[in-house]
Amino acid sequence: MAEAAPIADVLVVGSGPAGAMAARDLARSGAKVVILEQGSSAPVGNQLLGLLRRKEALHIAPGVVLLRSLRVGGGSVTFYHTAIAPPLSMFARRGVDLAAALEQVQGEIPNAPLHPDLLAPVAMRLALAAQSLGLPWQPLPKMIDQTLCHDGVCPPEAFWSTHGLLQQAVKEGAHLHTGVRAQRVLFAAGRAVGVQALCDGAQQTFRAGRVILSAGGVASPVILQHSGIEEAGEGFFCDPLRIVMGHLPITRGGQEISMSAGFVDAQAGYMLSDIAIPPNFFRAFAWAAGRPDQLLSFGRTAMIMVKIRDDIGGRIDAQGRPWRRFGAVERQIMQAGVEQARAVLRACGAGRPYVSPWVAAHPGGTVRLGELVDERLSCRSPNLHVCDASVIPEPWGLPPTLTLLALGKYLAQVLSS
Numbered sequence: 001m002a003e004a005a006p007i008a009d010v011l012v013v014g015s016g017p018a019g020a021m022a023a024r025d026l027a028r029s030g031a032k033v034v035i036l037e038q039g040s041s042a043p044v045g046n047q048l049l050g051l052l053r054r055k056e057a058l059h060i061a062p063g064v065v066l067l068r069s070l071r072v073g074g075g076s077v078t079f080y081h082t083a084i085a086p087p088l089s090m091f092a093r094r095g096v097d098l099a100a101a102l103e104q105v106q107g108e109i110p111n112a113p114l115h116p117d118l119l120a121p122v123a124m125r126l127a128l129a130a131q132s133l134g135l136p137w138q139p140l141p142k143m144i145d146q147t148l149c150h151d152g153v154c155p156p157e158a159f160w161s162t163h164g165l166l167q168q169a170v171k172e173g174a175h176l177h178t179g180v181r182a183q184r185v186l187f188a189a190g191r192a193v194g195v196q197a198l199c200d201g202a203q204q205t206f207r208a209g210r211v212i213l214s215a216g217g218v219a220s221p222v223i224l225q226h227s228g229i230e231e232a233g234e235g236f237f238c239d240p241l242r243i244v245m246g247h248l249p250i251t252r253g254g255q256e257i258s259m260s261a262g263f264v265d266a267q268a269g270y271m272l273s274d275i276a277i278p279p280n281f282f283r284a285f286a287w288a289a290g291r292p293d294q295l296l297s298f299g300r301t302a303m304i305m306v307k308i309r310d311d312i313g314g315r316i317d318a319q320g321r322p323w324r325r326f327g328a329v330e331r332q333i334m335q336a337g338v339e340q341a342r343a344v345l346r347a348c349g350a351g352r353p354y355v356s357p358w359v360a361a362h363p364g365g366t367v368r369l370g371e372l373v374d375e376r377l378s379c380r381s382p383n384l385h386v387c388d389a390s391v392i393p394e395p396w397g398l399p400p401t402l403t404l405l406a407l408g409k410y411l412a413q414v415l416s417s
């Protein structure tokens with residue numbers, strides 16, 4: 001085993017939204033912060049085989065794949081920038097008041113509804129069709145700096161990711177180690193004293209006065225299981241989705257921003273929006289839907305995402321394999337959303353809509369607030385914290401990034417006070 005790295009005040013595992021915000025704010029408050037990130041900053045590929053090989057795509061149920069990002073920035077590098085505020089009461093009931101942290105995050109990070117000039121022609125057509133059916137379909141709030149967008153086009157730097165937070169953290173003295181996979185938390189006399197990690201094939205120990213696990217809804221419970229907290233990963237949600245597609249009488253064009261408009265129906269348990277996916281995913285979905293006649297129709301296809309709020313179920317095992325089944329209620333909710341999407345596509349002039357397999361993108365609820373973590377996000381030890389989608393305590397069904405940023409800021413404030 002390699003020499004132990006110098007002692008930090010706080011070790012943050014993972015550089016996704018929650019970890020990056022907590023790290024930046026703690027570094028700003030004067031703490032000596034070390035961030036361990038298993039991924040690299042290499043450009044993101046979206047070939048399905050590569051995703052499966054890198055475990056960025058995981059089979060989680062019969063025919064269902066879950067997507068995540070194992071790289072610097074976590075999900076913020078590949079996400080669709082939709083900024084939905086959390087249901088504050090869900091957290092307040094468990095002693096976590098996120099209101100002030102949320103307000104500060106909203107003051108720092110862009111989250112305004114997309115300006116209608118930035119809706120691509122197909123997204124606008126879908127919005128008008130949905131509104132003609134009486135649906136509350138509106139531009140969605142986006143983590144995009146729209147002041148940088150001109151003539152319907154947003155440059156790459158307009159799209160928010162945690163890279164800015166990480167740069168600020170480093171400027172404040174934090175150290176970001178990439179290619180370091182945390183394996184387990186080390187304890188002495190009931191307190192966390194560091195993390196054992198794998199780095200270039202060798203084990204290394206990182207010592208710290210405090211450990212924050214922000215490795216995401218799949219990885220954090222696995223690290224906890226390897227640290228002796230076996231209940232972690234007992235049940236998870238994943239907000240599964242299907243994409244409903246239809247051939248258009250027009251050709252797509254303009255810069256397409258995924259999830260540019262749509263609506264959340266919290267009562268029905270689903271969210272609908274336009275979506276733009278890479279051509280290889282489109283072809284795989286058309287094939288799986290039994291529509292080989294559509295394989296060459298990417299440029300003339302309108303797509304609607306139907307995302308549902310699923311129950312917490314199944315388990316993530318110690319090897320990091322999530323597995324679960326979706327029940328009758330979840331299938332009914334999905335079916336209702338799909339029918340709604342089909343109606344919008346028909347109103348839009350798209351013929352014979354067809355539907356992708358189920359996909360999931362929001363793993364969470366694996367180390368739930370009120371069960372395994374308390375209001376200081378402490379887990380079993382006063383100086384071991386979990387701060388990512390794992391701690392969301394109930395079935396979710398919403399884009400979680402704004403919530404996770406608020407949780408990161410909340411934790412930094414709790415620890416600095």
Ligand SMILES: Cc1cc2nc3c(=O)[nH]c(=O)nc-3n(C[C@H](O)[C@H](O)[C@H](O)COP(=O)(O)OP(=O)(O)OC[C@H]3O[C@@H](n4cnc5c(N)ncnc54)[C@H](O)[C@@H]3O)c2cc1C
Pocket residue numbers: 013014015016017018019036037038039067068069070071072073074075076078079080081082083084180181182183214215216217219220223259360361362363387388389390398399400401402404
């Ligand atoms: C295609 C897609 C689109 C999405 N669009 C949206 C959207 O529009 N709006 C929204 O709010 N959400 C969206 N999401 C979801 C969002 O990206 C994630 O929910 C969010 O990033 C989760 O944040 P997190 O902080 O919990 O963890 P993550 O972002 O998953 O970050 C965890 C980090 O920890 C690292 N890590 C994991 N294991 C270890 C380890 N053992 N040691 C060290 N590091 C480790 C990972 O590499 C990663 O960098 C989308 C997701 C996908 C897949």
